[in-house]
Amino acid sequence: MDGQVTIKDIARQLNLSLSTVSRALRNAPDVNPETRQAVMELAASLSYTPSRLALSLKQRQTRTIGVIVPNLDNVLSTMIRGIDEAALESGYTVMVCQSNESYGRELANTKRLLESLVDGVLVSVSSETKIFDHLQEILKRKLPMVQFDRSSSELKAPIVRVDNVLGGFQATEHLIQQGYRRIAILAGPKNLGIGKKRTKGYLDAHKGAKRKVDRELIVHCDFSQESGYWTTLDLLSMKKRPDAIFAISDRIAIGAMLAIREKGLQMPNDIGLVGFNNEPTVQLVTPAVSSVEMPSFELGKLACKLLIEKMQKHGVIPEDHEEILKTRLFIRPSSLREATGVIRP
Amino acid sequence: MDGQVTIKDIARQLNLSLSTVSRALRNAPDVNPETRQAVMELAASLSYTPSRLALSLKQRQTRTIGVIVPNLDNVLSTMIRGIDEAALESGYTVMVCQSNESYGRELANTKRLLESLVDGVLVSVSSETKIFDHLQEILKRKLPMVQFDRSSSELKAPIVRVDNVLGGFQATEHLIQQGYRRIAILAGPKNLGIGKKRTKGYLDAHKGAKRKVDRELIVHCDFSQESGYWTTLDLLSMKKRPDAIFAISDRIAIGAMLAIREKGLQMPNDIGLVGFNNEPTVQLVTPAVSSVEMPSFELGKLACKLLIEKMQKHGVIPEDHEEILKTRLFIRPSSLREATGVIRP
DNA sequence: ATCATGACCGATAACGTTACCGGCAAGGTT
DNA sequence: AACCTTGCCGGTAACGTTATCGGTCATGAT
Numbered sequence: 001m002d003g004q005v006t007i008k009d010i011a012r013q014l015n016l017s018l019s020t021v022s023r024a025l026r027n028a029p030d031v032n033p034e035t036r037q038a039v040m041e042l043a044a045s046l047s048y049t050p051s052r053l054a055l056s057l058k059q060r061q062t063r064t065i066g067v068i069v070p071n072l073d074n075v076l077s078t079m080i081r082g083i084d085e086a087a088l089e090s091g092y093t094v095m096v097c098q099s100n101e102s103y104g105r106e107l108a109n110t111k112r113l114l115e116s117l118v119d120g121v122l123v124s125v126s127s128e129t130k131i132f133d134h135l136q137e138i139l140k141r142k143l144p145m146v147q148f149d150r151s152s153s154e155l156k157a158p159i160v161r162v163d164n165v166l167g168g169f170q171a172t173e174h175l176i177q178q179g180y181r182r183i184a185i186l187a188g189p190k191n192l193g194i195g196k197k198r199t200k201g202y203l204d205a206h207k208g209a210k211r212k213v214d215r216e217l218i219v220h221c222d223f224s225q226e227s228g229y230w231t232t233l234d235l236l237s238m239k240k241r242p243d244a245i246f247a248i249s250d251r252i253a254i255g256a257m258l259a260i261r262e263k264g265l266q267m268p269n270d271i272g273l274v275g276f277n278n279e280p281t282v283q284l285v286t287p288a289v290s291s292v293e294m295p296s297f298e299l300g301k302l303a304c305k306l307l308i309e310k311m312q313k314h315g316v317i318p319e320d321h322e323e324i325l326k327t328r329l330f331i332r333p334s335s336l337r338e339a340t341g342v343i344r345p
Numbered sequence: 346m347d348g349q350v351t352i353k354d355i356a357r358q359l360n361l362s363l364s365t366v367s368r369a370l371r372n373a374p375d376v377n378p379e380t381r382q383a384v385m386e387l388a389a390s391l392s393y394t395p396s397r398l399a400l401s402l403k404q405r406q407t408r409t410i411g412v413i414v415p416n417l418d419n420v421l422s423t424m425i426r427g428i429d430e431a432a433l434e435s436g437y438t439v440m441v442c443q444s445n446e447s448y449g450r451e452l453a454n455t456k457r458l459l460e461s462l463v464d465g466v467l468v469s470v471s472s473e474t475k476i477f478d479h480l481q482e483i484l485k486r487k488l489p490m491v492q493f494d495r496s497s498s499e500l501k502a503p504i505v506r507v508d509n510v511l512g513g514f515q516a517t518e519h520l521i522q523q524g525y526r527r528i529a530i531l532a533g534p535k536n537l538g539i540g541k542k543r544t545k546g547y548l549d550a551h552k553g554a555k556r557k558v559d560r561e562l563i564v565h566c567d568f569s570q571e572s573g574y575w576t577t578l579d580l581l582s583m584k585k586r587p588d589a590i591f592a593i594s595d596r597i598a599i600g601a602m603l604a605i606r607e608k609g610l611q612m613p614n615d616i617g618l619v620g621f622n623n624e625p626t627v628q629l630v631t632p633a634v635s636s637v638e639m640p641s642f643e644l645g646k647l648a649c650k651l652l653i654e655k656m657q658k659h660g661v662i663p664e665d666h667e668e669i670l671k672t673r674l675f676i677r678p679s680s681l682r683e684a685t686g687v688i689r690p
Numbered sequence: 691a692t693c694a695t696g697a698c699c700g701a702t703a704a705c706g707t708t709a710c711c712g713g714c715a716a717g718g719t720t
Numbered sequence: 721a722a723c724c725t726t727g728c729c730g731g732t733a734a735c736g737t738t739a740t741c742g743g744t745c746a747t748g749a750t
Contacts, residue, residue, distance in 0.1 A: 032697080057736085280626070402705090
């Protein structure tokens with residue numbers, strides 16, 4: 001701002017050249033210890049702060065990472081904490097842009113990031129984004145990019161995500177073991193990769209237990225609590241209603257819970273319920289809801305580390321690289337029928 | 346990055362000077378319409394992106410706002426959405442730094458913001474921050490600053506916040522009207538302004554209803570659910586236990602709820618409960634918990650607008666300026682005794 | 691005395707952009 | 721014919737920093 005202190009000021013006051021002051025400040029050789037001492041002291045007393053701006057302009061790198069996310073829910077903000085931590089450790093700064101699930105916003109944000117000359121981009125693509133021009137533009141400029149959590153196969157960039165098949169498998173296997181027979185899945189938006197993967201886990205678990213799957217029990221909805229509620233009401237009024245529900249997000253699961261409650265059904269006896277994400281809320285409702293946890297913090301941190309590696313060793317990480325983290329099931333009363341619980345072989 | 350397209354490239358290809366290209370691009374006068382046209386077209390086809398870096402360096406302003414927050418919980422991320430919206434509308438970019446409630450982190454973040462030469466700072470000070478040197482440093486450099494939500498009187502910067510006295514009043518008045526006699530308040534950390542204000546509202550409400558307050562019912566705790574739980578257990582084992590609890594945050598309220606449940610007491614009959622923030626969770630627990638809502642999004646937006654105004658008309662907003670938004674009480678079963686409910690005059 | 695060596699320092703250009711000034715031609719005014 | 725406008729354009733410096741090169745001196749070796 002106004003009265004920025006620059007190396008010029010220091011140089012003038014000490015009768016030195018800019019070069020010498022610059023060298024002194026960044027501990028370069030070729031400078032007398034006494035001179036360095038003097039420079040350092042004056043710098044401190046003037047509370048000199050180097051201009052990252054000038055530096056960035058000069059070396060054509062900003063040491064800034066752009067993060068594009070659809071919103072800032074619980075899971076994502078945990079991931080961002082992980083990202084931030086990894087960035088800090090390597091001296092990078094993070095700029096978060098949330099698109100609020102809007103394509104227009106995501107567009108504006110991408111433009112801002114490009115203008116700000118970030119050194120790399122971490123992106124978790126919004127579930128409603130179907131046009132990828134702006135993200136392709138980033139790739140076209142050879143900006144290092146890594147996808148995390150949500151991803152699109154249209155983007156040729158490495159991805160760090162959770163093993164969604166495993167998550168779906170864990171939830172479903174558990175329900176099967178608890179003796180549930182007609183397990184429905186609230187699978188999220190139809191074309192979303194994350195939903196397909198978790199559904200595959202659901203199918204795998206059935207196959208593993210040699211159970212047939214009634215295709216009517218695979219239903220789609222969006223990620224809102226509302227949608228979970230209405231879809232579950234539909235499910236529960238089927239002639240042969242499901243006796244368990246696996247929702248691919250806790251928000252959906254909460255909606256399902258409300259519908260179950262409204263129908264006067266009891267968990268876990270009449271019906272079982274498992275969610276995904278293990279958000280704090282599911283522990284507080286009654287009964288507490290089982291949920292598959294993903295290591296959000298670690299995921300963010302890993303994604304950021306991968307990006308930094310990609311930025312530094314330019315081009316050594318293949319664009320189809322995938323880093324996959326394991327999920328973990330937390331079992332709670334909503335799906336725990338102690339009486340009928342089957343012990344694993 | 347690598348192959349940044351600059352006005353130099355455009356100038357060379359069109360046999361123009363840098364000056365002309367620059368003028369053409371930013372619609373300045375003194376340039377032939379045809380020339381401008383040509384420049385514009387070439388710029389588009391090269392997908393030229395101006396370097397905000399160079400621009401910022403030149404005009405000594407980055408059009409970036411730094412935001413310092415203790416974490417990214419529900420309330421804060423809503424505020425940040427508001428901040429982001431206001432910033433976007435005025436062409437500013439937001440850089441969020443979360444301190445994770447740690448002083449060291451907050452220090453590092455402040456340093457980064459100063460280095461990045463943000464044009465202004467929005468700060469919501471961490472509840473555990475007791476040293477303000479780093480924030481004072483921002484003020485010393487005459488960087489425009491606005492506090493939002495949480496504030497400290499040690500910082501001479503305008504503040505946008507919610508009317509906490511009103512919030513405390515609304516919650517307490519409601520409990521009194523519902524016929525509760527011994528209303529306790531979980532008032533948060535002892536020295537936090539926010540807690541004091543809400544406590545004042547609590548006292549005012551009693552005074553308004555000509556009720557005495559038992560000082561033993563004003564108890565302190567920190568902002569965690571844990572702390573709410575343990576403190577409530579203490580409260581409930583008093584010889585003359587309270588018959589209602591007002592918790593100054595929903596997290597605390599949830600803790601209180603768990604303690605109440607554990608003691609086998611029923612809400613709202615045996616005991617009433619009101620929280621603060623109206624987070625989604627409180628609607629989902631059983632019984633749903635009443636809560637005072639603050640307009641988080643608007644608060645963030647307003648704070649950002651104020652900051653932008655402060656940045657533009659330099660120094661016209663007095664440092665003790667306060668902008669105060671109203672709270673609103675949401676009444677739910679946890680405190681609604683229909684039988685004894687008193688109708689307001 | 692001469693030379694090479696090393697320690698220390700300064701001048702300059704560059705990163706991409708714009709603000710400021712000056713120049714030049716075409717046309718209009720006295 | 722001499723003058724002033726006006727429209728258009730180019731040159732230069734500057735923002736704060738560092739990389740590169742070159743310079744000056746004292747020291748020790750020859």
